Amino acid sequence: MADQQAFFDLLDIMETEKLVEPKRFFDLMRSTFSIANLLYLDVDVPTAGFFIHRLHHTFSARSLTTYVDKRYQRIDPILRMTLGSVRPVDWATARKLHPDSEPLFSAATQLGLGLEGVTLPLATHTRRLAFLAIQSDIPADEWPAYRRCHLRDFQLLANLFHASLLESDSRIELTEQCAKALTHRETEVLGWAAAGKSYWEIGTILGISERTVRFFMTNTRRKLNVVSNTQAVAQAVRRDLIPTF
Template sequence: MRPGYFELFDWLEQMRPVKPADFFDRMRATYGIVHLVYVDIIPYSRSVHLHRLHHTLSREQGEALCNVGLNVLLPPLKFVASSVRPVDHATLRQQVPVAEALFGRLATLGIPKEGISYPLLSRASRAAALVICIALSADEMPLFTRSYGRDIQALAALFHAAMIDAEQLQTVSDGELRLITPREREVLCWAAAGKTYWEIAVILGISERTVRFFMSNAREKLNVASNTQAVAEAVWRGLIPHF
């Protein structure tokens, strides 16, 4: 293991709360990483609910990547999130053809194309990953991975655990369960299943106006602006199951 691993390990174990920027700075200094991205999501079939995003990119780089579009960003992200082992970026480009456009954009922004994405174990319905970009050639990556991949993966898992611990949303409190009424949870569940207001009204044997009333209450209590956000937040808090 590279000198500095145990210092980082001890720091992650002892520091509470862990600030992502501090962790990233230490990782860059220890392993020569150019950029790191940590993402925590709930994946859906055609989209994702982004819960946490921390990175070392500049504001301009971040905005430029966002402008690439979900049709380019989502397939590589979902591939990594569904993997059971680290994914080097050369393999990612081979397995997900649209990733070539993403990594081509990275190159124009001064972000190294080579690197490794580490999928992180999460609770049911959630997915997370730590992405590192390194200024090495494709031929040099296997040696880097052999030398430091194991300790980076262990540190990534510890960092992710610290982020979850700090979130204070590991369990739903009695107060949160009482916040959303049983009827509001029913409406949210059927909305999550893709049902319209009219369909929910028929299923529950109530008026469409009442369905709208329950959904409006749920949005207000969850402090969100749209039904999609309400469903995502309710899933995230464990108030309704993930479909």
């Protein structure tokens, strides 16, 4: 069982940091709860198949290659039960309900993976699937008690992690939308600023007042969601928004 203080420390990190990188989150989860492996997946689910937005995991490359090469997704009962579900999917329950999935679990055993685990569906848009899968090496007879003790913590932390990634996407999209709204004159001013020109020099080059140059630069910083000219230039260069002189 996990130490409660360790859980609260992890919860504080998830609630205060804007974005917890997947590797850091996985490391914290494994050390806090003695979890063997985790997998986070965020995909579109069109008729033709999956389109992966994000895939992060701690499983070995061999495990993932075996799953894909053998096309176990066709018989994976956990994946089947997670689609369209809001309830956690216990792996042992899924295995019992779908006997045709036995080759998948046999392969997992051969790879040295424990068969106890739970998959947590996460909130998504229509025709999209996201979940956090947690695999444990805890003995089968101890798993029910372990799961009952920690399932609520797992769900809360999974939701916070998923939300931080979605919020990061929203911030990037908002910045990109603002960047696209830069006017021709603003990109000119920013381009000359990137070339190292002062406000006075930019005004002379463009035939406008220094005050007007300051006005354009203020607008540019606001649209790019930055606080300094240096940051504005860096964002513009990274997004290929300004001409090179």
